[in-house]
Amino acid sequence: MYRYVFGPVPSRRLGKSLGVNVVPLKYCNFNCIYCQLGRTRHVINDLRMFYPPEDIIKEMEVVVRARNYDYLTFIGDGEPTLYAGLGKLIQWARNNQDRPLAILTNGAKLIDEEVRSWLSELDVVKVSTDAGSERTFRLINRPHREITFDRFIEGIERFREVFSGQIWTEVMLVKGINDNEEEMERIGEALRRYRPDRVYMMVPTRPPAEPWVKPPTSDVLVGLAKVLSRYVNSDRIFIIDYVERGEFHIDKNDPVNSLLGILKVQPMTVEQVMDVIRRNNLDMEILDRIRSLTKEVVFNGITYLVYSSE
Numbered sequence: 157m158y159r160y161v162f163g164p165v166p167s168r169r170l171g172k173s174l175g176v177n178v179v180p181l182k183y184c185n186f187n188c189i190y191c192q193l194g195r196t197r198h199v200i201n202d203l204r205m206f207y208p209p210e211d212i213i214k215e216m217e218v219v220v221r222a223r224n225y226d227y228l229t230f231i232g233d234g235e236p237t238l239y240a241g242l243g244k245l246i247q248w249a250r251n252n253q254d255r256p257l258a259i260l261t262n263g264a265k266l267i268d269e270e271v272r273s274w275l276s277e278l279d280v281v282k283v284s285t286d287a288g289s290e291r292t293f294r295l296i297n298r299p300h301r302e303i304t305f306d307r308f309i310e311g312i313e314r315f316r317e318v319f320s321g322q323i324w325t326e327v328m329l330v331k332g333i334n335d336n337e338e339e340m341e342r343i344g345e346a347l348r349r350y351r352p353d354r355v356y357m358m359v360p361t362r363p364p365a366e367p368w369v370k371p372p373t374s375d376v377l378v379g380l381a382k383v384l385s386r387y388v389n390s391d392r393i394f395i396i397d398y399v400e401r402g403e404f405h406i407d408k409n410d411p412v413n414s415l416l417g418i419l420k421v422q423p424m425t426v427e428q429v430m431d432v433i434r435r436n437n438l439d440m441e442i443l444d445r446i447r448s449l450t451k452e453v454v455f456n457g458i459t460y461l462v463y464s465s466e
Contacts, residue, residue, distance in 0.1 A: 160207065161215045162417040164225040164405050168396050169282065169324065169356060170258055171226035176216065176249075177421055178239040179232030180206055185264050186235065187298040188286075190328050190369050192362040192423055193233060194462075200238065201264075201300040209241035213248050220253040223405060227280070230259040233420055237265035243274035250277050258282065264303050267311030272318060282324045283312055283352075287334055288342020296333050309346050316350040325352040329359050329380065335372040340380045344387030355388050357381055359397045362423045363453040363460050371397065371456070404432050411438055412445050419450060419463040426452075426459050 160177050167173040183206070187196035220228065228249055230236050236259060249257055256279040263283030265271045275281050287293040293305040316323060327343060329335045334343070347355065357380065359371030372380075377395050384393055404424070406414035415429060426443075433442050450461040 158215050158219065158407075158417065160212045161219045162414070162421070164223060165418055165422065166403065167227070167229070170229060170280070172224065173227050173229045173258075174219065174223060174225035174255075175229050175231050175421065176212065176245065177231055177233060177417075178206065178212065178236050178242060178245065179234040181233035181420065183232075183238060184234035184262075185238065185300040185303060186262050187365070188262075188328075189296055189298065189333075189366045190330055190360045190364040192360075192364065192462075193421070195365045196234070196298075198234070199300050201302050203238060203240040203270075205240040207239075207241070209244045212241070212245055216245070216249065217252070220249075220255075225255060227256050227258045228253060230257075231421055235262055235265070237261050237271050237275070243270075246274055246277050256280065262297070263312050263315075264299060264308050265311070266315045267307050272311075272315045275315065276319050276321075279321045280324060281315070281319065281321065282326060284326045284328065285309075285312075285343060285346055286326075286328045286330075288339055288344070288346050292334050292339055292342075296328075296330060309349055313350045322353040323350065324354040324356065326356045326358055327384075329357060329372050329377065331370040331372045335376055335380065337380070337383050340383040341386075344384050347384075348387045352388070353392065355384065355393045357384070357393065357395045361397065361456070363455040363462055403435065404428065406432055406436065408436050408438065411436065411442050412449075415442075415446055416449060416463060419446075419461060423453070423460040423462045426461060429461060 162175045164172040164174045182193055182196050183198045184196045185201040187199055258280035259278055260282045286296050290305040360369055381393050450463050453460050453462050
C-alpha cells in the first residue's frame with residue numbers, strides 16, 4: 157500500500173494523472189463551500205512539514221518506473237503548497253522522470269516568494285479564481301483570515317511574471333453565488349491581470365462540503381462563458397460539467413487500500429468502483445468492504461462513495 161502516491165486516475169484536464177498527495181486531510185487555507193473533501197478542519201496558512209520528504213520520494217522512485225501516466229501531479233487532501241517539503245519533491249521529480257509536472261493549488265500561497273520559486277519548476281500550475289470581489293471570495297472560498305482577495309490575485313500576478321510554463325485557471329460556479337453576469341465580469345477583470353493560458357469553467361459534480369450547494373444549468377454556463385470571452389480569448393475557455401471518464405489504476409494485490417487511496421482525494425461513483433473491480437477480475441465483495449469504510453452520498457441523482465476519517 158502506497159501512502160502518498162496514487163493512480164494514475166483519469167483527469168478532465170491532465171489525462172492520466174499520477175497523483176502525489178502531500179497534505180493530510182483536511183489542512184487548507186480555504187474552506188470552499190463546494191469542496192469534494194468536505195469542510196476544512198484545520199484552516200491554516202503557514203508552511204508545515206507534514207511528512208518526511210524522503211518517504212514520499214521513496215514511493216515516487218518505485219511508482220514512476222512502474223506506471224504509465226501523462227502528468228505527475230502534486231495534490232493534497234488539503235492545499236499542497238502548505239507542505240514545507242514541496243520544493244524538494246519537485247526538484248526530485250524534475251531530475252528523475254520525464255513526464256510533465258503539474259500542481260492543483262488554489263494559488264493563495266503564490267504571494268510567498270519561496271512558494272513561487274518552487275512552483276516555477278513545474279510545467280502546469282492550476283489555480284482557482286471563483287470570485288471577482290472580496291465579498292464573493294469570502295462567501296465561496298472562505299479563506300484564512302490573513303488572505304484577502306487583492307493579495308490572492310496579486311500573488312498569481314507576481315507568479316505570472318516569473319513563470320514560463322502554463323497557468324490554468326479553474327472557475328467553480330455555484331448556483332446563486334457567482335453564476336451571474338456581474339460577478340463574471342469581475343472574475344474576467346481578475347483573470348486579465350494574470351493572463352491564464354486556459355480557463356476551465358466548472359460546476360460541482362461531486363458531493364460538496366455544504367449540502368445546499370447546487371450547480372447552475374448548462375445554458376447559464378454557456379451564457380457566462382460568453383461574458384468571460386470579453387476578457388479571455390474564447391479558444392482558451394473550456395466548459396466542464398461532467399464527472400471524469402476513464403480507467404482508474406489500482407494495485408490488484410491490495411485493491412481495497414488502493415481504492416481508498418483514490419477516494420481520499422476524489423470521491424467515486426458506485427459505478428466507477430464496480431468498473432474497477434470488474435476490469436481487474438476481482439471479487440465483488442470488495443465493493444462491500446469499500447462501502448463499509450466510506451459513506452454513500454447522493455448528489456444530482458448520482459450515488460458517490462465518499463471517504464471519511466471520522
